[in-house]
Amino acid sequence: MKILHLSDTHGQHNRLKGLPEADVIVHSGDFTFGGSEREVLDFLNWFCDLPYKYKIFIAGNHDDCLWNSEIDGLPNNCYGLRYSSVNIEGVKFHGIPMFVQDCVSGLNNTAIRNISLDTDILITHCPPFEILDFDDNIHYGSKELLTAVERIRPHYHLFGHIHSNNGVEEGGFTTFVNSAIVNEIYGDLQPWHLIEI
Template sequence: MKILTVSDFIESCLYKDFDSELFKDIEVILSCGDLSPEYLSFISSRINAPLYYVKGNHDIRYIDKAPNGCIDIDSKLIRFKKLKIAGFEGSRWYNGNPIQYTESQMKKKIMKMWPRLWWNRGVDIVITHAPPRYIGDAEDPCHRGFKSFHPLIDRFSPQYFIHGHIHARFNKPSERIRIVKNTRVINTVGYFILEIDEK
């Protein structure tokens, strides 16, 4: 299965210079935040695949104008074919605007999901805006990751933990990926195409 993941940067090959050949056979799209609702609506319509998203700390516009035809999965566990996918929006609290969370607030969000994850025997993919703490994050207040993501990874061992928020450019796809126990943590800033075997 081919999965397109996006966040933070508008990529011309996905917008004004849309390249259908590059994105053929994409079955589902996952957005990790800080992208305009118009961009997400465009991608979903041109690729003709379901798009699931979490909001980033700059996605305040979504409150009044959510992306057309796209599904917010913050604090939810959904199924796409055989995949179980969960999402958590937002960044660390740094100036009091919406879609920011303290460490304790994020921990509460995760703990509310814990029974659902346990009942469904875990999760295959977690999408977030912020990364786990110390896994490719930064030290300024806005870009620190969440420590509370680590117990989620430790307990449920998702195959993939996909985030945005940390702006970086990568020379090759492997530079985006960090291994944490049995989980591949992927920074999807811009876009990334993930190919996985269906169980």
């Protein structure tokens, strides 16, 4: 199974040309810039029309209009994961969004601690601590997430959030992928990543 991973397009998804063939496309959040419903609809219209067999997305911290909201009317092959999983052709994807309200209330950390051990591909917006998370002399990643990944050992952990750390890092059991598309000044586009499981 080939999986195309994107993150942090911030309303610039229409600039993406020549996306490669894959079975699944995954967007790990921050598809909007200002978090408006109009931006969400624009992204979803684009995303749902892409020629991929399966499509998965989660919300990032910029996509806060989706907090406490349900998205109705998605095609059968498109999944918005919110502390939930989907099994696609024997591969289990689990998605953890990043809403500021959930981070403050502790819901985000509770959900991270409850990720199922049979998760094959973990999708979060935030990176784990000290893995593709460094910017402005600070590690912005989550220690709770790092602990969870070490416990679960998914094949892949897909995320974004830290625009200056687009890249791939091999771990002992898990490959970590940061596919933040727009750079740290929201100008140039950075690479997407194609993985295979």
